[in-house]
Amino acid sequence: MRAIQQISNRAAHWVLIGLLCFLTPSGSSHAALSWKEEALMIPATTFEKEVKGQFHFVNSGTTAVRIRSLKTSCGCTAAKLEKKVYEPGERGILEATFHFSRKQGLQRRLITIVTEEPARSEKVLSIGANVALPLEISPLFVYWQRMEPNTPKTVNLHRVPQLQVEGVNSTNPLFSATLEGQERIRINCGSTNEAAKGEILVRTSYPGKKPETHKVHLRIK
Amino acid sequence: MSRLFAALLWFLLPLTLAAGEVSLKAVRSWKEPVLWIDARSKKEFAKGHIPGALCLNEENWESQLGAVLDAWKPECRVVVYCDSQTCETSADVAERLGKQAGLPKVDVLKGGWRAWRSRSL
Numbered sequence: 001m002r003a004i005q006q007i008s009n010r011a012a013h014w015v016l017i018g019l020l021c022f023l024t025p026s027g028s029s030h031a032a033l034s035w036k037e038e039a040l041m042i043p044a045t046t047f048e049k050e051v052k053g054q055f056h057f058v059n060s061g062t063t064a065v066r067i068r069s070l071k072t073s074c075g076c077t078a079a080k081l082e083k084k085v086y087e088p089g090e091r092g093i094l095e096a097t098f099h100f101s102r103k104q105g106l107q108r109r110l111i112t113i114v115t116e117e118p119a120r121s122e123k124v125l126s127i128g129a130n131v132a133l134p135l136e137i138s139p140l141f142v143y144w145q146r147m148e149p150n151t152p153k154t155v156n157l158h159r160v161p162q163l164q165v166e167g168v169n170s171t172n173p174l175f176s177a178t179l180e181g182q183e184r185i186r187i188n189c190g191s192t193n194e195a196a197k198g199e200i201l202v203r204t205s206y207p208g209k210k211p212e213t214h215k216v217h218l219r220i221k
Numbered sequence: 222m223s224r225l226f227a228a229l230l231w232f233l234l235p236l237t238l239a240a241g242e243v244s245l246k247a248v249r250s251w252k253e254p255v256l257w258i259d260a261r262s263k264k265e266f267a268k269g270h271i272p273g274a275l276c277l278n279e280e281n282w283e284s285q286l287g288a289v290l291d292a293w294k295p296e297c298r299v300v301v302y303c304d305s306q307t308c309e310t311s312a313d314v315a316e317r318l319g320k321q322a323g324l325p326k327v328d329v330l331k332g333g334w335r336a337w338r339s340r341s342l
Contacts, residue, residue, distance in 0.1 A: 139323030141290055197291065217290050217322075 033086070033115060033123065034060040041128040045160050046102045047207045051129045055094040055111075059086040066116040073110040076100070077127065100129040107131060134163045134206050135214055142187055143219040150189045155200075155216055157183055163206035172198030175218050187218065196220040241315060243300065243328040245336050254297040258289065260314040261303050261334065271302070271337055277314060286322065293324065302330035302337065 036056040044051050059065050067084045076099040086092050100107045108128035115121050136158040144150060157165060159182065168177040168185055177200045178186045187200060200216040238244065248255060257274035259266050266276040275292060277285045293299070299318060303311040311329045319327045330336065 136321075139321065141322040141324070143290075143295070145295060199287075217287060219290060221293075221295055 032059070032061040032117065032121075033057045033065055033113075035123065035125070037125075039126045039128070040096075041106070041108070041130055043160075044100065044129045044131050045134040045162075045206075046104065046131060047134055047212075048131075049102075050097055050099045051127070052095065052097050053127045055096065055125050056091065057086075057094065058091045059088055061117070062088050063117070064088065068114040068116045068120065069112075070094075071112045071114075072096075073112075077109040077111065079111045094125070096125075096127045098127045098129060100131060102131070104131050104133060132160060134212070135159045135165070135202070135204060137202065137214055137216055140215065141217045141219070143221050144189055144192045145221055146192055146195060148192050150192050152186050152188045155185050155187065157185065157202075159204075160206075163204050166203040166205055166211075168203070169201045170198055170218075171201065172196065172218070174198060174220075175200065177216075185216065187216070189218075189220065192220050194220065238331055239329075241312065241327075241329050242331045244331045245340055248300055248328075248330065251298060254294065256289075256293055256297045256299045258299060258301040258311075258314060258318070259303075259334075260301050260308075260310040265304070265334075269338075270334070274302075277301075277318075278310060279313065282317070289318075290322070299324055299327040300330050301327065302333045305333050305335045306331070308333055 034057060037053075038055075040053040040055070042051040042053055065086050067081055067086075070079050070081060072079055077096065079094055079096045081092060081094050083092075094111070094113070096111055098107075098109055106128060108126050111125045111127065113123045113125070115123070138156045138158065140155070142153045142155060144153075159165065165179060165182050168179050170177050174190045174196050175198045176188045178188075180186055185200060185202070196219070198218045200218065202214040202216065204211050204214065206212065257271045259270045259274040259276045260278045261276070262278065263276055263281065266274075270276070275285070275289050277289050299315075301311040301315040301318070303309075311333060315327045315329050318324045
């Protein structure tokens, strides 16, 4: 009899626990930030210093979310929010600025947002810059061997959209250059009888305040 | 066992050549003329360098590239060096000389300036 009573007590105990679990909403369904962007990779050139990005979010939960902290992976990255508490359904924007080094290639930094919901949670976002040379000239050195046929040579231009090639000039009258569209330069050499050197100066419109001139080196060896 | 393997790697790694690297012994065996490029700073270059080397690095690239191209000949091979085994500057300069300037046969000296000095003493 005593054994039966013990079993029924235990059963009542588990039913009570189950009921409590059912009635208590879980933290994740109660309050949560849903992010539209989690990683940004922004094109940039070596003449720029920083990129700025926006991460949009919404509180998709049913209770308010408080931002506890906002950390970045280095001093070169800054992140800010308009406020600290976001009500259910409220939208927000995290604005980030990344000061990148002028080295070419992909660079990426992290932003960690810690929120106080029913339970503390962390979200890691990333902002990056894809740093390119505004104008790549390939090759930037052209040569003819002495006495070889003076066949014209071509160099290719690869530019960012904001750069226009304005024109080309030769520093040595033995060489002449023609700009073909914005994609290539055709270089002619008058004669290869003697060793000679020169440069083709490539004038551009970029950056706006002080446009750069690039060089193609020419030699007769 | 793993310690033994790690110790073995420690001794063998300096003997292996990465892609684009060349040993001083190999350079000395070449018949072609060698154009040495010193990718260290101007200050380090002034203290001492391989005879005939030209200083070219990321900082002076624009101003010094012309001098390098003047010295270069189609028949020569180019070897870039920096301070030591762990220095990456020489690989960067070698890559730019090969890809941007279009020079063929550009290598990096394994062990850099230290390797040259230790073999020359």
